[in-house]
Amino acid sequence: MAALKEKIGYGFGDFASSMFWKIFSYYLPIFYSDVFGLKPAHAATLLLVTKLYDAVSDPVMGLIADRTQTRWGRYRPYLLWMAIPFALIGVLSFYVPDTTYTLKHVYAYVMYILMMTAYTAVNVPYGAMLGVVTADSREKSVFSSFRMFFAYIGSFVAMGIFWIFEKSVIGTTHSAGLTVRGVGDADPMQWTLVVAIIAALCAVLFFLCFAMTKEHVRIDRKESGSSIGKDLKALVKNGPWWLLLGAAIGQLLCLSIRGGAAAYYFANVLGANIFITCAVYLTLGEIGQMAGVALAVPVSSKIGKKATFIGALAIVVALSCAVWFLPATTGGVWALVVLQLLISIAAGVSAPLTWSMFADVADYSELRNGSNSTGLIFSSSSMAQKFGGALGGFLLLFLLGMSGYDKDLIEQAPGTLNTIKAMMSFVPAAGAGLGILFLVFYPLGPARMKDIQEKLKQLRGE
Numbered sequence: 001m002a003a004l005k006e007k008i009g010y011g012f013g014d015f016a017s018s019m020f021w022k023i024f025s026y027y028l029p030i031f032y033s034d035v036f037g038l039k040p041a042h043a044a045t046l047l048l049v050t051k052l053y054d055a056v057s058d059p060v061m062g063l064i065a066d067r068t069q070t071r072w073g074r075y076r077p078y079l080l081w082m083a084i085p086f087a088l089i090g091v092l093s094f095y096v097p098d099t100t101y102t103l104k105h106v107y108a109y110v111m112y113i114l115m116m117t118a119y120t121a122v123n124v125p126y127g128a129m130l131g132v133v134t135a136d137s138r139e140k141s142v143f144s145s146f147r148m149f150f151a152y153i154g155s156f157v158a159m160g161i162f163w164i165f166e167k168s169v170i171g172t173t174h175s176a177g178l179t180v181r182g183v184g185d186a187d188p189m190q191w192t193l194v195v196a197i198i199a200a201l202c203a204v205l206f207f208l209c210f211a212m213t214k215e216h217v218r219i220d221r222k223e224s225g226s227s228i229g230k231d232l233k234a235l236v237k238n239g240p241w242w243l244l245l246g247a248a249i250g251q252l253l254c255l256s257i258r259g260g261a262a263a264y265y266f267a268n269v270l271g272a273n274i275f276i277t278c279a280v281y282l283t284l285g286e287i288g289q290m291a292g293v294a295l296a297v298p299v300s301s302k303i304g305k306k307a308t309f310i311g312a313l314a315i316v317v318a319l320s321c322a323v324w325f326l327p328a329t330t331g332g333v334w335a336l337v338v339l340q341l342l343i344s345i346a347a348g349v350s351a352p353l354t355w356s357m358f359a360d361v362a363d364y365s366e367l368r369n370g371s372n373s374t375g376l377i378f379s380s381s382s383m384a385q386k387f388g389g390a391l392g393g394f395l396l397l398f399l400l401g402m403s404g405y406d407k408d409l410i411e412q413a414p415g416t417l418n419t420i421k422a423m424m425s426f427v428p429a430a431g432a433g434l435g436i437l438f439l440v441f442y443p444l445g446p447a448r449m450k451d452i453q454e455k456l457k458q459l460r461g462e
Contacts (some may be wrong), residue, residue, distance in 0.1 A: 002134050002143070002216065009212025010133060010143055011150030013079060013126045016205035017119070018151035019158040019198050020090050021389070024115075026259040026282060027162065029393050032108065033400075034407045035188055036096050042105060044397035047390045050112050054383055054390075057120050059235075062379030063228055065125040073215030075125035075132065075375065082122040083206035087199035089118045094195040096188035122206065124379045130355055131362045131374035132217040135457070137449050138301065140359045144352040145297050152290040152348065154205075158198055159286055163279035165194045231376050234369040240361050241377065243442045245384050247309070248354050250435030252388025253395075254316060254428040255347060259285075260396045261423035264405075268412050269420055270328055276337070284337060285344040292348020300353060304446050305360075309353045310439050315346040316432040324425035360444050360452075367452050367459070392431070396423055 032043035068074045093111045097104060133143055235241060259282065266278040292312075300308040319339050326332040326339075362377040403419035405412060412420075444452075 002139065006133065006213050007143055007146040008150075009209050010129065011146040012205045012212065013129075013209035014147045014151035015154035015157075016202040016209070017123055017126070018154035019202055020086075020119070022155040022158050022259070022282075022286075023094075023162075023195065023198065025256045025389050025392070026159075026262065029260045029396050030263045031094065031191060033397065035191060036104065036108060037101070038105065038108060040397045040401035040405060043108075044394045044401065046108055046112060047397070048394040050109070050116060050390065053113055054116055054120065054387065057117060058124060058379040058383035059232075059376060060379075061120045061124040062128070062373070062376035063231065065128055065375035065379075066231070066373055068125075072210075073132070073218075075129045076210060076213060076215055078122055078125035079206045079210040082118060083203045083210075086118045086122055086206070087203040089114050090199045090202070091192060091196045095192045120379075124375060126209070127355065127358070127378040128375040129213065129215065130359045131378065132215045133213065135217050135453070137356075137360060137363070137453055138297075141297050141300060141305070141352065141356040144356040144359075145293050147355065148293040148296070148348070148352040149290055151351075152286045152293060156283055156286040156290070157201070159279050159283040161194060161198060163277060163283060165190065165279075230369070231373040234365055234373065235376055238361065238365055238368075238377075240364055240442060240444050243438045244354070244357055244361055246438035247435040247442070248384035249388045249391070250431045250433070250438065251313065251347075251350060251354065252384060252431075253392050253434070254313075254320070254431030256389040256392030257396055257423055257431065258320070258343075258428040260393055261420060261428075264400070264420050265424050269417055270333065276333065281337070281340060285340050288341040288344025289348030289351065292345040292350075293352055294348075295345070296349050296352045299349065305353045305357055306439060306442050306445060309350050309357070310436055312346040312350040312353075313432045313436045313439070316343055316350075317429045317436070319343045319346070320425050320429040320432065322425070324421055357442075357444070360449050363449070363452050363456060364444060367456055388431075395427065399423060399427075 029043065029047075032038045032046070033040050036043075038046070065075050065078065068077065070077050072080075089111065093115045095111075097107050099107075130140055130143055130147070134140055262282060263278050266281065296308065303311075319342055323336065323339055326335050358378055359374075362374045365373060365377060399419050399422075400416070403413070403416040405416050405419075
C-alpha cells in the first residue's frame with residue numbers, strides 16, 4: 001500500500017501539467033486569432049498539422065522512457081529534467097514577436113512544436129508512472145483519482161489567475177473609446193506575464209512530484225526479452241488499446257471544443273455585460289470536475305470502470321445538447337451555469353478512469369506478450385490527449401472561419417452565432433458519443449482484470 005505522501009506527490013505532476021493544458025485548450029485559439037494575429041484558417045491548420053509530429057514523438061518518447069535506467073527509476077527522472085524547459089517554452093509560446101506576418105506564422109509553428117515536445121517529454125513518463133507506483137488495479141484508480149483531483153485544482157488555479165487577468169481587462173477602453181470585450185483584446189505582453197506566473201508554479205510542482213514519489217514496480221527489460229520491434233508489434237495488435245484510444249480521443253475532443261468555444265460564446269452570444277465572466281464559468285467547471293473525480297473510485301468499484309465511463313459520457317451528451325436551447329437572458333445564463341456544473345461532474349468521473357484503464361491495458365499487454373511497455377502504452381494516452389485537444393482546436397477555428405467570424409465586428413452574423421452555439425452543444429456531444437461507441441466494445445472488465453493481475457503476480461514472483 002503506497003503512502004498518502006506519494007499519492008499527493010503524484011497528483012502534483014498533473015497539477016502542473018493541467019495548468020498549461022487548460023490554457024492551451026481554452027485560451028490558445030482566441031490568443032492565436034485575436035492577439036497573435038493569425039488568420040483563423042492558419043491557426044486551425046497549425047493545430048492540426050503539428051499533431052502529425054505528435055503522432056511520432058509520443059510513441060518515441062514512450063519507447064525512450066521504457067528503456068531509461070537510473071537510480072530514480074525509468075519514468076520519474078523526466079519530471080526533474082524537463083521542469084525548467086517546460087516552463088520556459090510555455091512562456092515563449094505566449095509571446096508575440098514584433099515582426100512580419102510570415103515570420104510570426106513560422107514562430108508560432110516552431111514554438112508550438114517545441115511546447116508539445118516538452119509536454120511529451122514530461123507527461124508521457126509521468127503518465128507511465130501510474131503503472132509502476134503500485135501493482136494493484138484498484139490502487140491505480142486511487143492514484144489516478146489523486147492525479148485528476150490535483151489536475152482540476154491546477155485548472156482551478158489557472159482559471160483563477162485568468163479571471164484576475166480578465167477582470168483587469170474588461171471595462172477598460174481603447175483610445176477610440178471602444179469597450180474591451182475580453183482577454184482577446186488585452187495587450188500581448190500581458191498574456192506573456194500571466195503565463196510566466198503559471199509557468200513558475202509548474203516548475204516547482206514538477207520538482208515536488210519528483211521528490212515525493214517512488215517507482216515500486218521494477219522490471220528488468222533485459223530479462224523480459226523486449227525489443228522496439230516487439231513492443232510496437234504488440235501495440236498494434238492490442239485491441240483494448242485501440243478501443244480505449246478512440247474513447248479517449250472522443251472524450252477530449254468533446255472537452256476541448258466546449259472549453260475553447262466558451263470565450264467566443266461569452267463575448268459574442270452572451271455579450272460583454274453578462275454578470276459572470278468566461279473565466280468564472282470555466283472555473284466553476286473545474287470545481288464540478290473535482291467533485292466528479294471524488295465519485296470515480298466508489299462508483300467504478302461498484303459497477304466497474306467501463307460502465308461508469310459510459311454512463312458519465314452519456315450524461316455529457318444529453319446535457320451538452322440542452323445548451324443549444326438556452327436563451328441569452330439572465331435565466332438562460334443561470335441554466336448555463338447549472339449545466340456547466342453537471343456536465344463537469346460527469347466529465348470529472350470519467351477523467352481518472354481513462355488513465356486507470358490505460359494502466360490495465362498495459363498489464364493486459366504484459367501478460368499477453370511477455371514484456372512490459374508501460375511507457376509506450378501511456379504515450380498513446382498522451383497522444384490522444386493532444387490529438388483530441390488539437391483536433392478540437394482545429395474544428396473550433398475552422399468552423400469559425402467557415403461561418404465568417406470576424407474579431408473586428410461588434411456583432412457577428414446570425415450564422416456565426418449559431419456556429420458558436422453549436423460548438424457549445426451539439427459538436428462536443430458528438431465527441432462524447434464517439435467515446436461511448438468505442439467503449440461499448442472494450443473487453444477488460446473487473447473479472448478479466450482480476451485474473452490478469454493474479455497471473456502477473458505469479459510471473460513477477462510477487
